[in-house]
Amino acid sequence: MNILVPVKSVIDVDLNIRVKDGAVVEEGMNYVLNRWDETAVEAALQLKEADEGEVTVISVGPDKAGEALRKSLAMGADRAIHVNDPAAVGSDSFGFARILAKAAQRGSYDLIITGKQSQDTDMGGTGAIMAELLGLPAVINVIDVKVGEGGKLNVHRLADAGREVLELTLPALITSNDSLNEPRLASLRGIMAAKKKPMEVLTLADLGVDADQVGAAGSRIEVLEFMSPPERAAGQKFEGDEEETTRTVMDKLVNEAKIFA
C-alpha cells in the first residue's frame, strides 16, 4: 500500500508562547512535528509494515517545514516532498488542501492519512477539503485502522456517543485522532538513515498551482488578531475530614459550578 502523509511543522507548545502585535512571536521558538500528524505517520508505518509499499510524507511551508519531514523520515517514512514557495505562505486550509491535492495527483497513492488538525491553528479543515478536491471518500477523526477483506480498510471513527465502524474502499483519505496509536520515537539509526532518504523540493509552479489561489493572496480567511488566553483563576483547596470535604466539594460542583446543569 502506498501512503501519502501530509504533515506540518508547528511551534513547540511546550515552550512559552508569546503574542506580540497580534501575532505569535516566532523568534527563538522550536518547531516540531504536529502531534496529530505524528500519529498519522505512525499509522502509515504500521500499515506499511503489515503489508508493503511506501510511505511518502509531504509538507507545505518555508524551511521550518523541513523539521516535520526530517522527523517523519527518521521515524521510518521512505521519502519526502517539501513544497517550499514564498507564495504559499499564509495559506488557509483551502489553500493548503489545493497544493496538497495537486501534489497527491502526481503520485499513485492508495491512501492519504493526515492529522485531524494542527496544533497551531486547530482549524481541522485541510484533510477533508483535500479529499473533496481529489474526489476521495474520507473518514475524519479515526481511532483505529486495519486492512480488512479484499484490500478494504476497516476504520473506526470517534463519534459523538461511541465508535463508528466503517469499511472504506481505496483509494481514500483518513484523518487521525491522537488516540489512534502511540507514535514511535525515532531511533538513532532512523535519524542517521533519514539523511540518505530522498527529499524532493518543489515550487507551486512545479505542481501547476496558480499562486493567486493559495497563500495570503488566495486565503478566504483573514486573521484579525491573536490574543493570549486569559489567566485562569486560582483553584480552591479543601482540607479536613474526608466525608465532610467530599460533601462540600460536591455541593460546590453541583450548585455553584453547575456541572450537571
Added chain:
Amino acid sequence: MEFAWTEEQEAIRNQIQRACANFGDEYWREHDNTHEFPEDFYQAMAEGGWLGVAMPTEYGGSGLGIMEAALILQEVSASGACMSGASAIHMNIFGVNPLVIHGSAEQKAQWLPDVIAGRSKVAFAVTEPDVGLDTTHIKTRATREGDHYRVQGHKVWISTAQVAHKILLLARTTPIEETDRPADGLSLFFTDLDRSAIDVREIDKTGRAAVDSNELFIDDLMVPVEHLVGEEGRGFKYLLDGLNPERVLVAAESIGMGRVALKRATAYAKERVVFGRPIGQNQAVQHPLADSWMQLEAANLLTFKAAWLYDNKLPCGAESNAAKYLAAEAGFQAADRAMQTHGGFGYSKEFHVERYWREAKLPRMVPVSPELILCYIAERVLGLPRSY
C-alpha cells in the same frame, strides 16, 4: 567558528529527550531507593540505538563522534537521571573503545554487536584499592599458563559488576621490576565476568545508588589467550587513548545535572511565596542561580570544544581535563544552590534536588580529582615543574 548544532544533532537531542521523558524523576528516585539497576531504561536506550552512537557501523553502531555521545549523555543526565542514568549506559557507549581500536577483527565481530545492542553489559575493571590514580602500580597479576592466563587480584570501584556479563580487565603480565618503564607489562583483557572466580561485593555509597559500585576479588580467573586485547604488555597505553573522551563525557554529564538542578531551583523560586512574594524575586536567591547558569554555559563551551578537538583527531588533553574540572565544579555548585534555594524542603527526597546533589558530588572525584587536574594544567600547559 561554528556554534550551531547540525540538524542531525538537533534531532538526536530532541529524540533522546523524549526517550528519557518516559523515565522521570520518580523512576530515578525509586531506583535510588531500591538500588535496583535501571533495566527498563537501559533496554529503551538499547532499542533506540543510542548505545551504539560512537561505535563502528559495521557492528551495528552509528559511527558518530564523542560530540554526539556527549550530547546524548548530557541529555540523559539532564532528564533527572543524573549519573545513575549516564553510568548505566556509559560503558556501552564508550567504555569498550580500547576494544574498538585495538581488538582484532574476530574479537570485535564476536563481542561488539552484543555490547551495542545492549545484550551484554560490561564492567571496566582497572582501579585497585592500594594504588588510586597510580594505575601503573596495580597488583592484579595475569600469568600465562599454556592457552590461558591465570588471574589473581583485587579491584575496587567497579561499576555495574552486579549485572555485567563481560569485564574489561587490566592486569600485570610482566612484573614491574622486569620492565623498562612502569607503564610496560600491563595487559588488557575482555572476558566473561565469571562469578565462580570473581567475588563481587557491592559498596554502599552516597549516591548513584541505582548503578552498583563494587569490590572485586579475583581468584584463579582463567582467561583464554584469545581474550587478550591487542598485544601483551601494552594495555596501559591502550587505556590512555580513552582518558580524554571519558573526561569529556563526564563533563557533559555534570553539566546535564547542573542544568536539571537549576531548572528545579528556578521553578521553585518562582512559585514559593514567602513574606508575600516569590523567593525568586530576592537577589540573594537570584544571583547564585544566575551565576550557576553562567558557570554551566562556560563549562559547556569548553566541553564541546574538547569533544570537537577529539573528533578531529587534535590534541585535547588540556581542554578535556579543564572541561571535566569546570563542569564538575559548576554542576555540583548548581546542585548545591538548588538545594539551598529549596530551603528545608531541599533536604526532602520528594523534591529530587538532594539526589542531584549526592550524584553531582561524584564527578568531582572521578575519573580524576580536581587537584590532579590542576597539577596537570600547571605542568603540561604552564610548564611548571611536575609536583607529583
